[in-house]
Amino acid sequence: MLYSTAPTAQIRALEDYKSGISARLQILSARIARAAVEAGRDPAEVRLLAVSKTWPIESLRDAVAGGQMAFGESYVQEAVGKIEALSDLGLEWHFIGPLQGNKTRPVANAFSWVHSVDRIRIAQRLSEQRDVHLPPLQVCIQVNVSGEESKSGVSPEALPELARAVAALPRLTLRGLMTIPEPSPDVAVQRARFASLRHLRDALNNGGMSLDTLSMGMSDDLEAAIAEGATIVRVGTAIFGSRA
Numbered sequence: 001m002l003y004s005t006a007p008t009a010q011i012r013a014l015e016d017y018k019s020g021i022s023a024r025l026q027i028l029s030a031r032i033a034r035a036a037v038e039a040g041r042d043p044a045e046v047r048l049l050a051v052s053k054t055w056p057i058e059s060l061r062d063a064v065a066g067g068q069m070a071f072g073e074s075y076v077q078e079a080v081g082k083i084e085a086l087s088d089l090g091l092e093w094h095f096i097g098p099l100q101g102n103k104t105r106p107v108a109n110a111f112s113w114v115h116s117v118d119r120i121r122i123a124q125r126l127s128e129q130r131d132v133h134l135p136p137l138q139v140c141i142q143v144n145v146s147g148e149e150s151k152s153g154v155s156p157e158a159l160p161e162l163a164r165a166v167a168a169l170p171r172l173t174l175r176g177l178m179t180i181p182e183p184s185p186d187v188a189v190q191r192a193r194f195a196s197l198r199h200l201r202d203a204l205n206n207g208g209m210s211l212d213t214l215s216m217g218m219s220d221d222l223e224a225a226i227a228e229g230a231t232i233v234r235v236g237t238a239i240f241g242s243r244a
């Protein structure tokens with residue numbers, strides 16, 4: 001297979017030469033486009049979600065100046081403050097962090113998307129609490145494809161039943177699946193895990209669903225994710241730098 005994760009000389013030169021958030025966004029869109037083309041896909045099929053958790057509002061403004069409109073946040077309180085502060089910009093907010101039952105209300109109403117649904121109780125609360133004047137909340141089910149005990153996410157075995165239950169909730173639209181695999185430096189291992197999320201999505205679609213979203217791939221493994229069909233990559237470090 002003609003696939004490599006090494007950046008082209010051109011991308012490496014840009015990385016050396018440029019710094020700053022909007023320059024990094026340009027580099028990243030070149031990485032995404034290259035990975036898509038290598039996989040025989042249209043780069044427009046892959047959306048970039050800028051993961052801005054822990055970064056201050058000024059950093060988000062810099063990203064907006066660089067053309068970025070969709071942001072991912074993991075901590076409810078921090079996110080709500082940013083969403084209010086930037087409410088005049090028409091941004092799209094995605095919640096990607098662990099969900100606790102007592103904090104679903106702000107998540108249900110301040111965000112357009114939730115990627116981290118992994119139990120029915122949480123999905124029911126999000127559906128009950130979503131304001132009827134807002135469009136349905138767009139959700140992904142988080143799946144634990146590498147099988148670690150500690151990570152959140154439903155098991156592949158329990159996924160079909162959860163997906164059916166989530167899809168039936170009135171104020172949610174089930175869009176697809178999300179995963180955060182255990183990091184591996186081995187591209188073949190990365191690809192196998194992302195491929196397993198795609199196979200789970202395809203199996204649900206063969207069973208009558210129409211899920212269009214695979215939320216997978218981060219700063220270090222987005223090429224592998226795009227090769228396996230990612231439609232949303234969630235990238236923090238490669239845009240904003242290393243988190244403290």
Ligand SMILES: *Cc1c(COP(=O)(O)O)cnc(C)c1O
Nearest residue numbers: 051074096218219234235236237
């Ligand atoms: C922090 C985070 C990311 C971004 O990871 P980077 O390695 O910084 O690109 C993506 N997805 C989730 C769920 C995260 O919590």
